Every structure is written in structure tokens, then in C-alpha cells.
Amino acid sequence: MREKEFMEMAKQEILRQLPEDVRAGLSLKEVKVVKINDQKNHGFCFQKNGSKASPTLYLDQAYDLFRHGASLERLMGDVTRAYLESIDRGLDPAEPDLSFDNIRDKLSLRLVETKRNREYLLDKPHLDVGNGLALICDLQLSRNMSECWRTVVNNGIAEANGYDKNELFQEAIRSAVKIDPPEMKDLQDVVFGDKDGRNLLSGTDAPLKDNAGSIEPIYLISSRSRQFGAAAFFYPGVKEQAADILGEGYTVLPSSLHEVLLVPDSSQIPVRDLQNMVKETNRSQVEPKDILSDNIYHFDNFQGKLSTIQLERGKEAR
Numbered sequence: 001m002r003e004k005e006f007m008e009m010a011k012q013e014i015l016r017q018l019p020e021d022v023r024a025g026l027s028l029k030e031v032k033v034v035k036i037n038d039q040k041n042h043g044f045c046f047q048k049n050g051s052k053a054s055p056t057l058y059l060d061q062a063y064d065l066f067r068h069g070a071s072l073e074r075l076m077g078d079v080t081r082a083y084l085e086s087i088d089r090g091l092d093p094a095e096p097d098l099s100f101d102n103i104r105d106k107l108s109l110r111l112v113e114t115k116r117n118r119e120y121l122l123d124k125p126h127l128d129v130g131n132g133l134a135l136i137c138d139l140q141l142s143r144n145m146s147e148c149w150r151t152v153v154n155n156g157i158a159e160a161n162g163y164d165k166n167e168l169f170q171e172a173i174r175s176a177v178k179i180d181p182p183e184m185k186d187l188q189d190v191v192f193g194d195k196d197g198r199n200l201l202s203g204t205d206a207p208l209k210d211n212a213g214s215i216e217p218i219y220l221i222s223s224r225s226r227q228f229g230a231a232a233f234f235y236p237g238v239k240e241q242a243a244d245i246l247g248e249g250y251t252v253l254p255s256s257l258h259e260v261l262l263v264p265d266s267s268q269i270p271v272r273d274l275q276n277m278v279k280e281t282n283r284s285q286v287e288p289k290d291i292l293s294d295n296i297y298h299f300d301n302f303q304g305k306l307s308t309i310q311l312e313r314g315k316e317a318r
Contacts, residue, residue: 003042006063011044013076014083022084025049031056036112036152036257038119039289046083055086096141098161100168107172108138108180108223109231110152111257113293123155127169129234131297131308137172138228173236180223182232184242187218187261200245201238216267219246222259229258230292243301250299251309253278254292271296275311 011028018026028044033056035041043058062075114121114134126134137153151157158168182201189197200219221242222229232238233252243249246264251274253261263274275296282291296309 001067003063006066007042007044007059009072010059010062010076010079013072014044014080017073017076017080018083022087033058034119035289036110036120037116037289037291053086055083057082098139098157100161100163100171103139103141104171105175105179106140107153107168108140108176108228109135109172109234110138110228111135111231111234111292113254113295116291116293124152125155125158125163125165125168131306132293132295133234135169135172135231135234137168176223176231177235180225180227180229180232182221182235182238183224183229184219184221184238184245184262187220190220201241216269217264218267219250219262220255220259221262226258230254230256230260233260239299239306240301240304243299243304246301249301252297252299252306254295254297255281256286256290257292258290260292271309272311275309 007030011030014028015023015026025048027047029047031043031045033041033043041058041060042063043056043060045054045056047054057079059079062070062079066072066075111129112121112126112134114126114128114132117134121134121136124136126136128134138150139153139157140150153163153168157163158165184200185197186200219242221233221238223232242262246262249265251263251265251267251271253263253274255261255278263269278296279294282294297306298309299306
């Protein structure tokens with residue numbers, strides 16, 4: 001069954017299951033939203049006469065389950081309950097204060113690949129950081145003690161509130177470093193759950209001379225929250241500080257939108273193997289919405305330059 005047919009059936013089933021008093025004055029508007037990595041989300045915006053609150057519930061997962069045999073009645077029962085719970089919670093319809101003075105200390109960053117986000121970036125201010133990568137601004141505001149309102153700054157928000165693009169990114173970088181600071185850790189510490197593993201960017205440790213005894217050391221860079229932490233690699237001075245800590249240049253593996261991995265130049269792992277590892281991991285282990293890039297990069301510690309590694313047939317080249 002095509003998605004269009006499913007959406008019409010889903011709409012009728014939702015309306016059938018809703019109590020009559022809730023159904024009165026309610027319309028379901030079909031919406032399509034372009035998410036990060038140009039992922040498309042489809043759902044319904046529940047618009048009630050006389051109410052400013054119009055929650056949107058997405059049905060992509062339900063459609064996938066339906067195609068694999070799940071009951072439409074049960075699936076739409078879950079959607080119906082979610083909508084009724086949103087009413088019971090009494091969603092605050094008040095719009096948040098998005099004036100620049102109010103949001104400047106609540107900004108953070110996300111790193112994306114431009115070619116994966118051609119449609120997504122059309123309506124968003126973004127900062128080109130080279131090698132086909134760009135930063136966008138993330139905004140998090142508290143509604144109350146238990147709820148949080150989070151979004152990416154788009155052109156509509158920026159224009160309605162008079163944001164200047166240069167000032168927006170200056171403040172986003174400053175704020176991100178403060179509220180979600182960068183971390184660099186030995187990957188083994190992260191994998192084996194060593195919560196006390198040292199943050200090499202803290203400045204309290206001497207440069208690594210023996211790579212902490214590891215034969216093939218790999219390091220992880222993210223933010224403290226680990227949410228969209230790959231952007232931390234582009235915080236001011238982080239690339240250079242990582243090279244100082246390692247005492248050499250390094251290859252950058254875009255593990256996901258949430259972190260990058262650094263492999264020192266002294267590693268014996270062939271660059272082609274690193275490239276293949278990233279591509280295979282993206283295909284088999286990383287959700288499409290979390291993929292950063294299939295490319296790998298090199299930071300030259302002498303030139304202080306980041307470049308995309310180009311692999312030529314039959315040989316490796318940086």
C-alpha cells in the first residue's frame with residue numbers, strides 16, 4: 001500500500017477512535033517535514049477550533065509497522081492515546097520569547113554535511129566550515145521545570161526576530177563552548193565505560209608521548225552532552241589542541257553527528273581501511289538521521305589545515 005493511501009486510512013481510523021467531544025471541531029492536517037539529512041517525516045497536525053495548541057504526531061514508524069503486518073487499529077490507537085495525553089498535559093500554547101537577548105545564551109551547534117542536507121539547509125542560516133561541512137544553530141528553551149522546547153534556528157525565526165547571521169554564529173559558538181564544552185577521550189575509556197576517563201582537552205595533562213600504551217590508539221571528540229557533539233571539533237582551537245596533545249597530525253573519522261574519531265598519523269591502520277570502515281559503519285550501524293559523512297579527513301599539524309582525504313585507485317593519497 002502506498003503511503004498516501006495509508007495516511008487517508010490512518011486519518012479516518014484516528015477520528016473514529018477519538019471521543020465525540022474531542023472529535024468535534026477537530027481537523028487533521030497532513031504535514032511533511034524535512035528533517036536533518038533530508039529525512040522526510042509525515043504525520044498529522046491536530047488543529048482544534050478555539051485552541052492555539054496544535055500538536056503534530058508523525059506516522060512514519062507506524063506506516064513501516066503496518067507494511068509488516070501490524071494492525072491499523074492498534075497503531076492508530078497508540079497515536080490517539082498520544083494526542084489525548086497531550087491534551088491532558090495541557091500543552092502551553094504560549095510562544096517562547098525568541099528575542100536575540102533571550103536566546104543568545106541558549107544557543108549551541110550542530111555539524112552537518114551540505115550534500116546530505118541540500119533541502120534541509122534551504123531555510124536555515126548555516127556557516128560553511130569547509131570540506132563540504134556546515135554548522136547550524138540549535139536552540140533550547142525551558143517551558144517549565146519538566147519540559148524543554150528545542151529547535152534549529154531557521155530563516156523564519158531569524159527574520160521574525162531580526163537576527164544578524166554573523167552575530168548569531170558568534171554567539172552560538174561562544175554559548176556552545178560554555179554550555180556544552182568539548183571533550184577528547186581515549187576511545188577505550190568510552191567503550192569500556194570508564195566515566196572517570198580523562199578529558200584530554202582539560203589542559204591538565206602533558207602531550208601524549210607513548211599514546212597511553214595503546215598499540216593503535218583512537219580518540220573520540222564530542223561535547224559533554226554527546227548530543228550533536230561532532231560540532232565540538234569545530235569549536236575554536238579544538239583541532240589544533242588535539243594535534244598538540246597527540247604531538248602529530250591525525251585522520252578524522254566522522255563517526256556520526258554526535259562524535260568524531262581521531263586516528264594519529266603514526267597509526268599503522270591503512271587509510272583505505274579507515275575509509276571503508278566509515279562507509280560500512282554508516283550502512284550497517286548508524287541510523288540515517290545520524291550519519292555525518294562517508295568522507296574522512298586529515299588535519300596537518302604543521303599547516304594547521306583540515307582537508308578531505310582523496311583515495312586514488314590503487315594507492316592512498318592525502
